[in-house]
Amino acid sequence: MPHATVAPVQDAILPILQRYDRDPQNLLQILVEVQHALHCVPPEAVDLVADHLGATRAHVRGVVGFYAFLSDQYLGDFVIHLSDNITDRMLGNRELAEYLCSRLGVKLGKVRADGRVSVNFTSCTGMCDQGPAALVNGLPVTRLSRERIDRMVELITARTPVSAWPTEFFEVEDNFRRSDVLFRRPFEPGSAIQAAMLRGGDETLKDIQLEEALDPASGKLWKRGADETLKELYRSDLRGRGGAGFKAAIKWETCRDTAGGERYVVCNADEGEPGTFKDRVLLTSYADMVFEGMTVCGYVVGSGQGILYIRQEYWYLKPHLEAVLARRREAGLLGSNILGTGYAFDIDLHWGAGAYICGMESAMIESIEGRRGKPRKRWPLPVVAGVRKCPTVVNNVETFAAAGMIALKGGAWFAAHGTMHSTGTKLFCVSGDCERPGIYEYPFGVSVREILRDCGGSSAQAVQVSGPSGTTITRSEFDRVLAFEDLATVGTMMVLGPKRDMFELVENFSHFFQHESCGLCTPCRVGTSLLVNLVDKVACGKGSPMDLEEIQKLSHIMKTTAHCGLGQTAPNHLLDSLLKFRTVWDARMMTTEFEPAFDLDEALEEARQLSGRDDAEAHL
Amino acid sequence: MDHTKTFFLDGQEIPFKEGQTVFDAAMAAGVYIPHLCHNPDYEPHSSCRLCTVIVNGRPFAACTQPAVAGQMIQNDTPELREMRRTLTQMLFVEGNHYCPTCEKSGHCKLQATAYDLGLQDNHFPQFFPKREVDASHPDFVLDRDRCILCGHCVRVSRDVDRKCVFAMTHRGIKTEIVVDSPTGLLKDSRLTMEDEAANVCPVGALMPKRKGFQVPIGERPYDKAPIRVDSVKNFRIREERRHG
């Protein structure tokens, strides 16, 4: 197998190290770039990076080992990752994977002997409305089909670099199907920051510049604008859009009022919940609005540094996001002198490397600091001691977008939409068995039925709300409403048509959680594997009612004792399925007696081969 | 102190000082809370989850949970005992634990905790993972089969010895200890006999060589006193040493 030799490794890595100031906190960013450059992080790269950063090899190896997109093995000239969300499966990704592998002559999960190509599955890549999807050398390929695969195989055989592949392969559509008050009109960059700074007075920006530019931190207008904007945020009653629904104003105020030097504003664009893709659309078409919301937050809490933590699957957005940031700096909307007022705030991009757990606040902060993305202890909360132990606001992409609009239009305007306890509008990511998958903006309080009607999915037998960690809703529940009062959600709606085998859902989801468990705590680390084993046992017809009881018991323990939300919510889909779709489980029950999880006769196969026997006694 | 704050642990009134965790206050008061990833000498990190208690109706890890006056906390209930038993079984089946041949037997916190919880079996199918044993070092052996991923060696080597000899790699069920050395082997690492990390392993995963049977079986710490007695005793000795 061709292997990156030492010299090219050095040539590739030294400029990367340079670019990241040899700062150990940039370790993950460095490794991401190394992976892109070399299609692996070989041992000599580990040594080199460790030496230059003053980190230990073990630490670097630990980080490489943690993230799914970092690999210590060369993954081939063409690295193909096939998205393996249930929506991809529903669109036939398993058959396509088999087809692709056979066309390429490669085994799934292995690099072809000539080092040309490898094919792997990966967790949902956020292209559920245009799947089946894949990543080729980190770039998303959508709407995979046999024809598209045939073309890909030709290109790979001809060694055509991905940059020269047909652009239509990489077309990613917004599919923004319904907009409401937040995203209906184009957003004018700078308008929200200006509104925030001027809020509560009748000055103009020019007055601020004249009066306060020299010492903004102590200026009355400054402080007033920030305070008044926070009041508007309180008035809006905006709750976090990541799913948990914590009130943004409380978070911002706590951050502002916690003693500490620097403060950080972190935008969570990890968007790892399978079936979720709204952040991708927002960062594609509403990046200004998001960055503006972050800047307003920085202004309110007194932070000079924003960080957009974005998942590796959206690497293709890097040039776009960097261009938006550059344009905003040029326009005086970021940098050391925002709108000429002397307020300084800038935003860095931090890339994830394939870890669902990093969507969890404290795991994300660990990742930002260049470590394995494992959650921190429960206390202190990140808002008190987050990035570099400083007070840190972590909000979802959509939350910042909404906050920017609230700064612009006021809290009352926002609170006029939605429900009593869930104000404003929400983006829904609709995928699966429906005619018009894509992004839908509705005021909170919309029913499942209404969304299904609008997206052409009314015949659904179920909807998976809020992803694998969320809730499975059946037909009789379609009048339930999406709001914190009823179905709290990150916005994910995966539609399951009437003919779907609901068991495929639990198979897909349980393997997902096993793959994504960080391994820190016992119940999640071991529990997710035990659950997979039980689901697989039922899937192959060896399950008994005892196994279903076992699933319930394990689920209860995980929900009670797991360290973080991942382990606590990982069994949700199983409990829902057992409660609401018991028939698909019962249909797989071949026995009420105890059955081994493994096949006894198969367990003799190796011995049969070694001894050359196949008599009756050689079987069980 | 003019008046002491208290909370209630299984109905018993437990005094605590501001900033103390539920775990520390309980142990100081002589109440044992099962734990494996925590060693009172070091910062807690709440990963084994055995110390889960129910605080005002919600589960928390006692080792990291700050005590608050008036809290009603459940610790030794049949339900929590059952959960702790299951968590301990999980730890047994995910690794390869052979008590009959292990030098740590009788001095092993995993084993002693399992005794305390009355574990008669492992319940789940064994995973039988293939893990590397590193016997390269003249003075130590790292037997990953016995590792319960408590992270003591990682944390103590980093925070106390300032050497960072150990780290974790991979994730989920594949998580394992890696050694910091050019070869990845213990013999080429900076671990020495004097390191606190070398002696902190609660199970038999990181052990000094040639000392396994210096104390005969039958005369080992948990042969003499069950872990719930031993832990509380040691906790109090440590507190006395600390405060006076």
Add this chain to the structure above:
Amino acid sequence: MASKLKVATCSLAGCFGCHMSLLDIDERLLDLLEVVEFDRSPINDLKRIEGMVDLGLIEGGLCNAENVHVLRHFREHCRILVSVGECAVTGGVPSMRNHYTLRECLDEAYIRGVGVENAQIPSDPELPLLLDKLRPLHEVVRIDYYLPGCPPSAEAFWHFLTELIAGRDPSLPLQLLRYD
């Protein structure tokens, strides 16, 4: 007088150490025999259980096809089945071979091993085939009780049996619970 409790015992992939330990209850064996009688057991060399017995005690894990047949036979013929000793409960020392493939194990024993002559992997149909991995009993049949220890001490046996016969929970108290 009430009829005696019927007990069957056997050793699968074990060392008979558990049986030795049972015999270690010494003169209490006589007390035991007042209330139980042995069906199939190495003690009387019976090979099959005829009819049903009340209690089956199995030592050792499952390493080959014959072990599986015997275990199933016990499960079918024992009202209460007990997994006895470390090997039966967890796989124990014999399961250390699970670190290796079966080929590696057989190569070591029959091909490359020191002093091996006429190297070949045995293929006589009389010999039971080995499972790819050694398994504890509860992975293949339902087990009612576990008696851990390597071996469980005579005291543990005595406690377990007397409690069970008396119709109480036979779980071992802390002072008798040992895995080594």
